[in-house]
Amino acid sequence: MDERIIWRVGHGRRFDLTERGAIMAIVNVTPDSFSDGGLHTSVDAAIRHALACVDEGAVLIDIGGESTRPGAEEVTAAEEIARVLPVITELAARTDALISIDTYRAATAAAAVAAGAHVINDVHGLQREPGIASVAADTGAGLCIMHTGRGREKLDDPIKDQQHFLTRSLEIATSAGVARETIVLDPGFGFAKETTEENMELIARFGELKAFGLPLLAGTSRKRFLGTLTGREARDRDAATAATTVALRLKGASVFRVHNVAINRDALIVADAMLAAERRIAAKKGSSA
Numbered sequence: 001m002d003e004r005i006i007w008r009v010g011h012g013r014r015f016d017l018t019e020r021g022a023i024m025a026i027v028n029v030t031p032d033s034f035s036d037g038g039l040h041t042s043v044d045a046a047i048r049h050a051l052a053c054v055d056e057g058a059v060l061i062d063i064g065g066e067s068t069r070p071g072a073e074e075v076t077a078a079e080e081i082a083r084v085l086p087v088i089t090e091l092a093a094r095t096d097a098l099i100s101i102d103t104y105r106a107a108t109a110a111a112a113v114a115a116g117a118h119v120i121n122d123v124h125g126l127q128r129e130p131g132i133a134s135v136a137a138d139t140g141a142g143l144c145i146m147h148t149g150r151g152r153e154k155l156d157d158p159i160k161d162q163q164h165f166l167t168r169s170l171e172i173a174t175s176a177g178v179a180r181e182t183i184v185l186d187p188g189f190g191f192a193k194e195t196t197e198e199n200m201e202l203i204a205r206f207g208e209l210k211a212f213g214l215p216l217l218a219g220t221s222r223k224r225f226l227g228t229l230t231g232r233e234a235r236d237r238d239a240a241t242a243a244t245t246v247a248l249r250l251k252g253a254s255v256f257r258v259h260n261v262a263i264n265r266d267a268l269i270v271a272d273a274m275l276a277a278e279r280r281i282a283a284k285k286g287s288s289a
Contacts, residue, residue, distance in 0.1 A: 004016065004018045005017040005018045005215055005254060006018075006181065007142060007181070007182070007184060007215055007254075008140070008142065008179065008181045008182050009098060009118040009119050009140075009141060009142030009182065010113055010117065010118040010119065010139055010140055010141035010142060011116070011118055011140075012140075013098065013118055015059070015098065017215050017254040017255070019272065019275075019276070020268075020272050021245075021249050021253065021254055021255065021256060021268045021271065021272060022059045022060060022254065022255045022256070023057055023058045023059060023060070023255075023256055023258060023261055023264055023265055023268065024058065024059075024060035024061070024062050024100060024217070024255055024256065024257040024258070025050065025053035025054075025058035025060065025061050025062065025258065025259075025261050026062055026064070026221065026257060026258065026259050027046055027049055027050045027053070027061055027062065027063050027064070027087070028064045028067070028102075029046050029063060029064065029065050029083045029084055029087055030064060030065060030066060030067045030083070043086045043087055043090060046063070046087045047087060047090050047091060047094070050063075050087070050091055050095070050097075051091075051094065051095060053261045054095050054097045056261040056262045056265060057261055057262070057265035058097065058261045058265075059097055059098060060097065060098040060099070060100050060119065060255070061091060061095075061097055061098070061099050061100065062100040062101075062102050062119075062121055062257060063084050063087055063088055063091075063099065063100065063101055063102060063112075063117070064084070064101075064102035064103070065079070065080040065081070065082075065083035065084040065102075065103070065108070066080050066103070068102075068123050068191075077105050077107045077108055080103065080105065080108050081107070081108050081111050081112075084101060084103075084108070084112060085111055085112065085115050088101065088112050088115045088116055088117050089115045089116060091116070092115065092116025092117075093116075098118045098119060098142075099112075099116060099117045099118055099119070100117060100118065100119035100120070100121045100142075100144070101113070101117045101119070101120055101121065102121045102123070103120070103121070103122065103132075104122050104123060104124040104128040104129055104132065105129055105132065106129050106131035106132040106134070106135050109122075109132050109135045109136070109141075110135045110139070113135065113139045113141045114139075117141065118141060118142055119141060119142035119143070119144060120132065120135065120136050120141050120142070120143050120144070121144040121146070121186075122143070122144065122145060122146060123146045123148060123188070123191065124146070124148060125145045125146050125147055125148060125165060125166065125168075125169040125188075126145060126169045126172045126173060127165075127168065127169060127172065130172050130176070133172050133173050133175075133176035133178055134176045134177075136173070136176070136178050136182065137173075137176045137177040137178045137179070140179070140182065141182065142182050142183075142184065143173065143178060143182050143183050143184070144183075144184045144185075144186055144217055144255075145166065145169045145170070145173065145183060145184070145185055145186065146185075146186040146187075146188045146191070146217075146219075147161075147162050147165050147166055147169075147185075147186065147187050147188040147191070148165070148188050148191040148192060149161065149165075149188075149191060149192030149193065150191060150192045154192065158193070158198055158201055158202050158205070159202075159205050159208050159209070162187055162202075162209060166185055166212065170183070170212075180214070183214050183215075184214065184215045184216065184217050184254070184255060185209065185212055185214050185215070185216055185217065186216070186217040186218070186219055186257075187202055187206070187209060187216070187218075188219070189202065189218070189219055189220045189223055189225075190219075190220075190223040190224060190225065193225070195225075196225040196228045196229060199220075199223070199225040200225070203220075203244060203247055203248060203251070206218075206248055206251040206252060206253065207251045207252050209252070210252045215254040215255065216252055216253045216254055216255070217253065217254070217255040217256070217257060218244070218245070218248040218253040218255070218256050218257070219256075219257040220241055220244040220245075220248070221237075221238075221241045221257060221258040221259045221260075221264075222234045222235070222237040222238070222241060222259055223237075223241075226240040226241060226244070238259065238260040238263050238264075239263065241258060241259075241260070241263075241264060242260075242263045242264050242266070242267035243267070245258070245264045245267045245268055245271065246267050246268075246270060246271045249268060249271035249272065249275070250271055250274065250275065256268065
């Protein structure tokens with residue numbers, strides 16, 4: 001058995017990522033997200049959807065109050081907090097599932113963790129508001145650090161650019177005192193990865209990111225490159241998403257951020273069974289050597 005992968009998150013929780021991948025369900029409390037904007041803007045609708053996702057197999061619920069689609073208008077921190085806080089507070093009282101706050105703002109992250117969130121998910125990799133790293137350090141929250149190419153000049157090689165950006169993010173985290181066992185890395189599919197070829201190369205070379213020695217999150221759900229490949233609109237890309245879930249699990253991803261929990265849960269069960277079979281085969285070979 002390989003060394004165990006234990007992710008330490010907020011409020012004294014620990015999550016074992018060693019043998020099974022984890023589903024993180026997307027719950028956007030926004031009017032303008034690219035796939036589910038406007039569907040869960042009320043607290044009741046967001047809670048119903050989140051609990052349904054838990055019933056389908058999600059172990060994390062990622063609550064977002066600002067769309068990150070290209071061209072989306074920014075909201076104020078006050079508006080973001082007003083959208084997400086009632087949902088997090090209610091959800092924390094009604095489920096043992098881990099709750100994640102999808103934000104790059106330190107103020108929103110602090111309020112969310114105080115309300116019961118266990119994880120901070122920053123799509124700007126701590127480089128938009130570095131103070132968010134201090135929030136993670138001070139609260140002991142889990143921290144998802146995402147790579148993005150937006151607003152900067154990228155390196156030509158996608159893995160070298162991942163290494164360049166995420167190394168800087170990890171330096172910010174370390175300087176703030178973030179514990180290494182709280183960190184998960186996300187290569188940021190679709191975030192200034194403009195072509196299908198670039199996203200597919202990132203999938204093909206995903207295993208190279210294991211060199212960071214940290215758990216990896218994959219967020220391909222309904223992304224535009226899947227639409228380019230299949231010709232399908234955003235809400236019809238769940239089968240394609242599930243295909244990437246299998247591919248990325250076999251290449252080392254541990255957490256999968258998705259819109260449709262059920263189809264990706266089933267895909268992940270198959271991928272985990274394949275990995276278990278590989279471990280059994282390796283153990284047999286080792287015992288007979």
